Amino acid sequence: MSSESSPRNIVVIGAGVVGLTTAVKLQEQTGYRVTIIAETFPTDPKTIKYTSLWAGAHHVSHAAEDAKMMAIDRESFEVMWELSAPGGAAEHCFLRIPQADYCLDGRNECLDWMPDFKQLSGDALLGGAISGSSFTTLTIDTPAYTAYLLARFISRGGTIVRGAVQHISQVIEGGPNLFRSGKSSSEPVDALVVCPGLGARTLGGVEDKDVYPVRGQIVIIRAPWIDFGRTISHVEQGLWTYVIPRRCGDVILGGTKQDNDWYPIARPETTTDILQRCLALCPELVPPSIRAQGPGTVDDLRPLILEEGCGFRPQRKGGIRLGVEWVKGRGGQGLVPVVFNYGHGGGGYQSSWGSATIASDILANSLANPPTPGSLTASAE
Numbered sequence: 001m002s003s004e005s006s007p008r009n010i011v012v013i014g015a016g017v018v019g020l021t022t023a024v025k026l027q028e029q030t031g032y033r034v035t036i037i038a039e040t041f042p043t044d045p046k047t048i049k050y051t052s053l054w055a056g057a058h059h060v061s062h063a064a065e066d067a068k069m070m071a072i073d074r075e076s077f078e079v080m081w082e083l084s085a086p087g088g089a090a091e092h093c094f095l096r097i098p099q100a101d102y103c104l105d106g107r108n109e110c111l112d113w114m115p116d117f118k119q120l121s122g123d124a125l126l127g128g129a130i131s132g133s134s135f136t137t138l139t140i141d142t143p144a145y146t147a148y149l150l151a152r153f154i155s156r157g158g159t160i161v162r163g164a165v166q167h168i169s170q171v172i173e174g175g176p177n178l179f180r181s182g183k184s185s186s187e188p189v190d191a192l193v194v195c196p197g198l199g200a201r202t203l204g205g206v207e208d209k210d211v212y213p214v215r216g217q218i219v220i221i222r223a224p225w226i227d228f229g230r231t232i233s234h235v236e237q238g239l240w241t242y243v244i245p246r247r248c249g250d251v252i253l254g255g256t257k258q259d260n261d262w263y264p265i266a267r268p269e270t271t272t273d274i275l276q277r278c279l280a281l282c283p284e285l286v287p288p289s290i291r292a293q294g295p296g297t298v299d300d301l302r303p304l305i306l307e308e309g310c311g312f313r314p315q316r317k318g319g320i321r322l323g324v325e326w327v328k329g330r331g332g333q334g335l336v337p338v339v340f341n342y343g344h345g346g347g348g349y350q351s352s353w354g355s356a357t358i359a360s361d362i363l364a365n366s367l368a369n370p371p372t373p374g375s376l377t378a379s380a381e
């Protein structure tokens with residue numbers, strides 16, 4: 001371990017929204033020198049191996065009666081609300097919008113803490129919904145926001161290294177240099193923070209088979225006249241139809257939720273299905289000049305399409321893994337804490353700051369209270 005006066009070397013694996021947010025959070029604590037190692041960064045071309053660029057994304061918590069998840073989501077909303085304020089540090093990445101949520105299964109989403117919350121009833125419920133609500137939320141322009149997080153991390157002294165880690169022991173023994181120069185770092189790694197999203201399934205030393213993909217297909221259209229969000233859903237039936245406008249004027253239309261479906265590109269028939277469902281939910285998607293002459297059709301939406309694609313939500317049975325394990329360090333170093341923060345499924349943006357706080361607390365506690373011989377109890381989840 002580094003001496004008491006020198007900063008601790010912390011390595012974060014993963015540069016999706018979870019790894020970036022966690023790295024930024026750790027960097028704000030005193031006494032850490034933080035390095036991110038990742039195979040893919042936000043400014044790279046989109047790839048199925050990097051979920052964060054495929055998200056809508058909006059902040060509409062799915063936590064409902066799960067108090068721990070709700071606290072995580074609420075903290076994240078508060079941070080993003082501040083970032084998105086007029087003149088705020090990342091205003092350009094967010095759009096504050098009125099949102100309507102319709103539930104075909106009549107569930108209570110427990111969102112009465114959101115700004116301007118109203119329960120909807122009677123004629124205000126669209127599309128056969130049994131319950132619903134309206135409130136103000138924010139949407140996230142995912143390429144702009146992940147780039148903002150990366151820039152914030154680097155500008156405050158963070159280091160990034162590109163590398164595909166095969167086993168966490170490579171980082172523990174060799175340090176970040178191994179992936180930069182092929183030689184081991186002179187200073188030991190004091191702690192590892194593991195945020196690889198779906199990569200947790202295959203990353204050696206983690207290999208968490210409770211992590212699996214939930215495929216989500218989307219269509220991105222250009223429709224700057226849309227300044228509100230709408231969702232209609234049925235949890236048991238896995239039905240999710242949503243319209244998410246971004247500040248830049250693009251609108252994300254979705255979606256699908258297919259467990260363990262690894263098909264990595266858009267299916268044309270699903271694109272048509274998404275357009276049909278979104279048009280039924282939101283006829284305002286049709287350009288105003290066409291709507292002036294009567295209701296539009298799916299064919300009126302096709303010329304607006306910028307991109308079709310899909311991403312793999314990194315779902316985990318049992319929810320997000322937030323915990324610590326101790327592994328053997330490099331020769332003579334003793335044990336090193338490995339903190340986990342992955343498995344955010346369909347809510348990695350809306351839970352990013354809250355889960356980063358918990359990961360940061362686990363790390364601080366671990367470094368302050370290393371295990372005594374014989375006291376090790378694997379994970380502290």
Ligand SMILES: Cc1cc2nc3c(=O)[nH]c(=O)nc-3n(C[C@H](O)[C@H](O)[C@H](O)COP(=O)(O)OP(=O)(O)OC[C@H]3O[C@@H](n4cnc5c(N)ncnc54)[C@H](O)[C@@H]3O)c2cc1C
Binds near residue numbers: 310342344
């Ligand atoms: C269609 C769709 C819509 C969504 N909508 C929303 C929404 O509205 N709101 C919301 O909050 N969330 C939404 N999500 C979910 C959100 O996108 C994810 O929860 C989030 O992006 C997960 O981020 P992550 O950092 O865990 O994973 P990723 O973004 O996949 O990042 C993983 C990182 O780990 C790195 N990595 C992995 N393995 C290794 C390895 N072995 N070596 C080195 N690096 C490695 C990768 O290179 C990458 O940098 C949506 C997702 C989809 C697909």
